[in-house]
Amino acid sequence: MTQAYILTLSCPDRRGLVHAVSGFLLEQGANIEEAAQYNDNATGLFFMRVQFACDSQDMQTLKAATAEMAEPFQMQWSLHARSEAMKTVIMVSKEGHCLNDLLFRWKSGLLPVDIRAIISNHREFYQLAASYNIPFHYIPVTAATKAQAEARQMEIIEAEGAELVVLARYMQVLSDNLCQKLSGRAINIHHSFLPSFKGAKPYYQAHDRGVKLIGATAHYVTAHLDEGPIIEQDVARADHTDTVEDLTARGRDTESQVLARAVKWHSEHRVILNGTKTVVFR
The missing domain is CATH 3.40.50.170 (Formyl transferase, N-terminal domain)
Incomplete structure (x- = not known):
């Protein structure tokens, strides 16, 4: 069953962040449904919110994989199931x-x-x-x-x-x-x-x-x-x-x-x- 998730993150800005996140989601078999990003030049921080659908991973597996992806970029992140009120x-x-x-x-x-x-x-x-x-x-x-x-x-x-x-x-x-x-x-x-x-x-x-x-x-x-x-x-x-x-x-x-x-x-x-x-x- 396909599940929808929301990933939010912030980290020091650098080249390749959007590529890294989108590439990671592609590796997880995810389809990006909505994405937004913001670069704060005053603080040098990058912010992103991605909503995606994925039918090959459960939440715990996705969180473990996300933590591994996020670590080199010093990302503060959260992952939530869209269906959960x-x-x-x-x-x-x-x-x-x-x-x-x-x-x-x-x-x-x-x-x-x-x-x-x-x-x-x-x-x-x-x-x-x-x-x-x-x-x-x-x-x-x-x-x-x-x-x-x-x-x-x-x-x-x-x-x-x-x-x-x-x-x-x-x-x-x-x-x-x-x-x-x-x-x-x-x-x-x-x-x-x-x-x-x-x-x-x-x-x-x-x-x-x-x-x-x-x-x-x-x-x-x-x-x-x-x-x-x-x-x-x-x-x-x-x-x-x-x-x-x-x-x-x-x-x-x-x-x-x-x-x-x-x-x-x-x-x-x-x-x-x-x-x-x-x-x-x-």
């Missing part, structure tokens, strides 16, 4: 528009994820979770209980085998320790066009400055608040007649769309970290 845990607080949007897209077959659990520091969305037959975990967080709460959150994430954690308007700052544990696999949606208006109440900050564009930013979570590598952004128009409530309401659609695109691209293995930036093969 990415196990995902969603975290949310009181604003449910992004959560609702992700659940609908997932149920409609528009996101290649497997949503295993929803974690919240409020009870508001337990019925929504139940309507999708998804376990809902209520974990209140205070300054005094933050460490214990995060330990419990991590237990759930590990028990579900989550490869992706989505902060869908989860309005708690994660500790440095949890950020480290979730490095490269936690996506946050911030309701501002970063780097503008970091932190709390960005719509209020935007209104105070009289901006003509409001935005949303999906980025990877790091220990530095709202400074993680950006995956996707978008904007909506604003004018002098808009109230904070107007900006907030208009921004919800932008937030939902931006987060959904980021989750889709990440779960399709189209995003590769490039230091403080990302390479996104759309």
Whole structure:
């Protein structure tokens, strides 16, 4: 049976890398279905994503062969079966528009994820979770209980085998320790066009400055608040007649769309970290 795989890689740039990868796949009896590459002249790094079909190898055999091919080029690589939906845990607080949007897209077959659990520091969305037959975990967080709460959150994430954690308007700052544990696999949606208006109440900050564009930013979570590598952004128009409530309401659609695109691209293995930036093969 023919299986589809996705290979992503990065390494120091040099001549012959595309030839090496395509030649390797030919040796494995693979047929390349989609390929994209990027040479970052500023860092001297090469990035590549290849989707291919192969009927002569299993995953373990392919991984062993890929490791042998990658070693001389100092490649950092990953190999995934295209058919495997990415196990995902969603975290949310009181604003449910992004959560609702992700659940609908997932149920409609528009996101290649497997949503295993929803974690919240409020009870508001337990019925929504139940309507999708998804376990809902209520974990209140205070300054005094933050460490214990995060330990419990991590237990759930590990028990579900989550490869992706989505902060869908989860309005708690994660500790440095949890950020480290979730490095490269936690996506946050911030309701501002970063780097503008970091932190709390960005719509209020935007209104105070009289901006003509409001935005949303999906980025990877790091220990530095709202400074993680950006995956996707978008904007909506604003004018002098808009109230904070107007900006907030208009921004919800932008937030939902931006987060959904980021989750889709990440779960399709189209995003590769490039230091403080990302390479996104759309």
